[in-house]
Amino acid sequence: METLLDTQRRLKSLLLMYLLVVNAAGDCPKPEGGNNTVLTNESLLKNVFPENIMVTLECSSGYIKESGSEFITCINDQWTESELICKKKDCGQPPPKPHMKFDTSEGTLFGALVKVTCEKGYQISGPSYKECYDQGWSGRASCEIVACDKPAIANGNTSWDSGDDPEYNNTIRYTCHEGYTLIGSDTVVCDETGEYSPDQPVCNEVTRAPATTSRSQVAITDLTTTDAKVSTFSDSSAAPTVHRTQTVTTSSIPNLSTLPKGMHDGNVNTATDSGTVAAVVIGAVVLLGVIIGFFLLHKFNMRRKGSHGISPL
Numbered sequence: 001m002e003t004l005l006d007t008q009r010r011l012k013s014l015l016l017m018y019l020l021v022v023n024a025a026g027d028c029p030k031p032e033g034g035n036n037t038v039l040t041n042e043s044l045l046k047n048v049f050p051e052n053i054m055v056t057l058e059c060s061s062g063y064i065k066e067s068g069s070e071f072i073t074c075i076n077d078q079w080t081e082s083e084l085i086c087k088k089k090d091c092g093q094p095p096p097k098p099h100m101k102f103d104t105s106e107g108t109l110f111g112a113l114v115k116v117t118c119e120k121g122y123q124i125s126g127p128s129y130k131e132c133y134d135q136g137w138s139g140r141a142s143c144e145i146v147a148c149d150k151p152a153i154a155n156g157n158t159s160w161d162s163g164d165d166p167e168y169n170n171t172i173r174y175t176c177h178e179g180y181t182l183i184g185s186d187t188v189v190c191d192e193t194g195e196y197s198p199d200q201p202v203c204n205e206v207t208r209a210p211a212t213t214s215r216s217q218v219a220i221t222d223l224t225t226t227d228a229k230v231s232t233f234s235d236s237s238a239a240p241t242v243h244r245t246q247t248v249t250t251s252s253i254p255n256l257s258t259l260p261k262g263m264h265d266g267n268v269n270t271a272t273d274s275g276t277v278a279a280v281v282i283g284a285v286v287l288l289g290v291i292i293g294f295f296l297l298h299k300f301n302m303r304r305k306g307s308h309g310i311s312p313l
Contacts (some may be wrong), residue, residue: 028074059086062110091132118143121168176203
């Protein structure tokens, strides 16, 4: 009886060992993905891969199926070759945005970089590059118009009356307050760099030059006296200023009533008055000579009459 029981125990042990060996020989190792391929989530959850079991592959992130089967099978403890071929995903051209341009010289496939630029007068807001990801292009950028600082000018005004900053291509005009003059251009433009072209002008105070005598006037006063003050006058708006006092004798100045018109009206014309004065002086000399001649002739006649009236002794 005991011998029979021992024999049964040995048979059970041998049968169990056989079953374990057979099962181990028929299992495949856990599969791995191939070129740009990976196991699906369902396949990754399996722990045992017995004979003839099938698992599913899929393309890696950023790749899409081009051709071939997604399945592999465990046969004689080995997996069949994967026939799945995957290629890079193409993101295509980035979606257009106002005033924005793209440099796609690196292509538009998965992993490619695209440079973002803006048109003249606009500046980029956000990343200057986009990358092709599995879900499409990355990065959110926009092109904003360039703005300049508000114009300002001391002692003057500008034509800009908006509360916002001037933008690209806006024109500003400048004027100065009374008593100031504009130095620079009276018109400037906000350029693509955010600066004014040309530079903003300035208002400088007007410098008044000293008043100059445009016409001199000579006034001769009190000609009946021995001394007279000669004053020179500038324009009628200026007060008379006595530059010097000189002595004028009545014997050297002719009577104003005998002078030609224009000689005593206060206006001095050096071109015509000098000739007139010379003529008057010559006339006075001639008249004086005539008077002296008459006086000598009269004296001579008186002497002759006196000599005829004396009787002899």
